[in-house]
Amino acid sequence: MRFLCIILISTLFTMEMFSQSKTGDRQPAAAGRFYPASRETLLRDLEQMFASCDKYPEKLKVRAIIVPHAGYIYSGRTAASAFSTIPADSKFKNIFLIGSSHIMAFEGASVYYTGDFLTPLGKITVNKEIAEKLRKEHSVFRFQENAHSQEHSLEVQVPFIQYYFKNLQQIVPIIIGTNNKNTIKTIAEALRPWFTPENLFIISSDFSHYPPYKEAKEVDNATADAIVSKDPELFLKTLSQNSSKRIPNLATSMCGWTSGLMLLYLVNNDPNLVFKKISYCNSGDSQYGNKEEVVGYHAIVLAEVQKNKQPAGNQSQEMQFTQEEIDQMFKIARNSIATMLNEHRRLVLNPSEILPGLKRNLGAFVTLRIDGKLRGCIGRFVSSEPLYEVINQMAIASAFNDTRFMPLTKEEFKKIEIEISVLGPLKRINNISEIILGKHGIYIKKDFRSGTMLPQVATENKWTVEEFLGYTSREKAGLGWDGWKDAELYVYEALVLEEKK
Numbered sequence: 001m002r003f004l005c006i007i008l009i010s011t012l013f014t015m016e017m018f019s020q021s022k023t024g025d026r027q028p029a030a031a032g033r034f035y036p037a038s039r040e041t042l043l044r045d046l047e048q049m050f051a052s053c054d055k056y057p058e059k060l061k062v063r064a065i066i067v068p069h070a071g072y073i074y075s076g077r078t079a080a081s082a083f084s085t086i087p088a089d090s091k092f093k094n095i096f097l098i099g100s101s102h103i104m105a106f107e108g109a110s111v112y113y114t115g116d117f118l119t120p121l122g123k124i125t126v127n128k129e130i131a132e133k134l135r136k137e138h139s140v141f142r143f144q145e146n147a148h149s150q151e152h153s154l155e156v157q158v159p160f161i162q163y164y165f166k167n168l169q170q171i172v173p174i175i176i177g178t179n180n181k182n183t184i185k186t187i188a189e190a191l192r193p194w195f196t197p198e199n200l201f202i203i204s205s206d207f208s209h210y211p212p213y214k215e216a217k218e219v220d221n222a223t224a225d226a227i228v229s230k231d232p233e234l235f236l237k238t239l240s241q242n243s244s245k246r247i248p249n250l251a252t253s254m255c256g257w258t259s260g261l262m263l264l265y266l267v268n269n270d271p272n273l274v275f276k277k278i279s280y281c282n283s284g285d286s287q288y289g290n291k292e293e294v295v296g297y298h299a300i301v302l303a304e305v306q307k308n309k310q311p312a313g314n315q316s317q318e319m320q321f322t323q324e325e326i327d328q329m330f331k332i333a334r335n336s337i338a339t340m341l342n343e344h345r346r347l348v349l350n351p352s353e354i355l356p357g358l359k360r361n362l363g364a365f366v367t368l369r370i371d372g373k374l375r376g377c378i379g380r381f382v383s384s385e386p387l388y389e390v391i392n393q394m395a396i397a398s399a400f401n402d403t404r405f406m407p408l409t410k411e412e413f414k415k416i417e418i419e420i421s422v423l424g425p426l427k428r429i430n431n432i433s434e435i436i437l438g439k440h441g442i443y444i445k446k447d448f449r450s451g452t453m454l455p456q457v458a459t460e461n462k463w464t465v466e467e468f469l470g471y472t473s474r475e476k477a478g479l480g481w482d483g484w485k486d487a488e489l490y491v492y493e494a495l496v497l498e499e500k501k
Helices: 011-018 039-052 072-083 128-137 158-164 181-194 213-228 232-244 257-267 312-318 323-343 387-400 455-461 465-476
Strands: 062-067 094-100 109-111 117-119 122-126 170-176 199-204 273-282 296-304 363-370 373-380 417-423 427-429 440-446 449-453 488-498
Touching: 039 072, 039 158, 062 072, 062 257, 072 158, 072 273, 072 296, 094 181, 094 257, 109 128, 117 158, 122 158, 128 170, 128 181, 170 181, 170 257, 181 257, 199 257, 213 232, 213 273, 213 296, 232 257, 323 387, 323 417, 323 488, 363 387, 373 387, 387 417, 440 455, 440 465, 449 465, 455 465, 455 488
Parallel strands: 062 199, 094 170, 094 199, 122 170
Antiparallel strands: 062 296, 109 170, 117 122, 273 296, 363 373, 363 417, 417 488, 427 488, 440 449, 440 488
16 A cells, blocks of 8 residues: 555665664754754744644643644644644643654664753653663564664654743654554553553654645545544545545655554544644645645644533533524535545535534434445544534545445435434443433443444334343444443433435
8 A cells, every 4th residue: 555654775774773873862863954953043933833823722631642744844833733732831741752664664663762852952851761661561662763863753843842831841752663553553552551641642744745735635634534533444444545546646645644543542432532633734835835746734633522511401402403404414414425426525515604503513423224224324422523524524434434335336325315313422321220222322442442322223123221232342342242341331312313305
């Protein structure tokens, strides 16, 4: 597949790198190329980037950010917009700085442990204790520090950290050299003890490389939507689909896709975490770039879900819609699928034409049936985007990305029946007596596995609560019939809407 973004180097160059000193601070290699080598110029540029970048309107409890690592003249403002979502006076125990190797391919990951990182703004401390612990306890981190010496993806983030945060921070620099899915899972598990609110994870990655301007925007949005879904398999499938479109000059959809995948494995579809798209541009938007071959840059934030502070009695009111709003939901879903089928692009919606009820940030599932038989069903529990955009994206995903089915055809589209389930917030339960059949959907989560069934599935099949749990555990979460008994259980309410024809 063409989305792999690891540049193999010659054996001679590899040997030369291994001959370098194995101790000491990591010297700047990107200064003067990706960002200014002059301290004064660098400070001035950073000040301008933070002053002019997109600002997210809500306060967030940020756990991770995905930021670009291109030259500051191309992607600096986009990177600054991601950092700006974090309070500048934050003091993290550690900042895990993670990127995918552009220099060499190797099995596992390399954590820098022999010194600190230097930039024109000075020295930033490496937490050598954690680095050494990872190396000693996890063979997947056995690679030498040489992988870091010429790698720019981590270095370009360090001046942002040094400039933006008022408190001194320490970093754990990690380069991923493998594209093996199982190895990446192992890396995620090794890092899981530190994936806590006290630590910040920074994933350094650009998005599409070298397609034309218009195609870059489409590819980058598809890749970002897959990340927002929190589904690792959908993410990998999207990368593969992007590659199969044979877009001119598209070398990769995301050069740091292995680092992004590692973060998705860490998130593990946690209902208490949500991705938010903060800012986007590509090199064609810069006065220094062209629009024939561009590189895409997304700023994406992973944040803790904001708890609903309204009384429980108001939740059902939030899920009420007028008939006109319901009709618009189905119009969006059907038009989204038709646009992808006939024009091979995503439907672009004008917010000024959207009715008020569809502008609330709610999750939704879109279910497709033909002659009453399931033909696709994909959804999102929580969303940083308005309901109309969730329906737009999930309709396309249900038609073309549900791995249980082949992509929907034009002939099938004429027959589909659409059902939309608008979801209320997830609630953790401790006793299955809290489950009300017909009212609650259930979500089961354990380790890397999770699964859900909507409320109507139980009533349609006339299941008991135990059967509802058993089928969801076995068929959706892959935990076996009794796997729910030692898993996390959540319930949610859904407003189930059927299309009128």
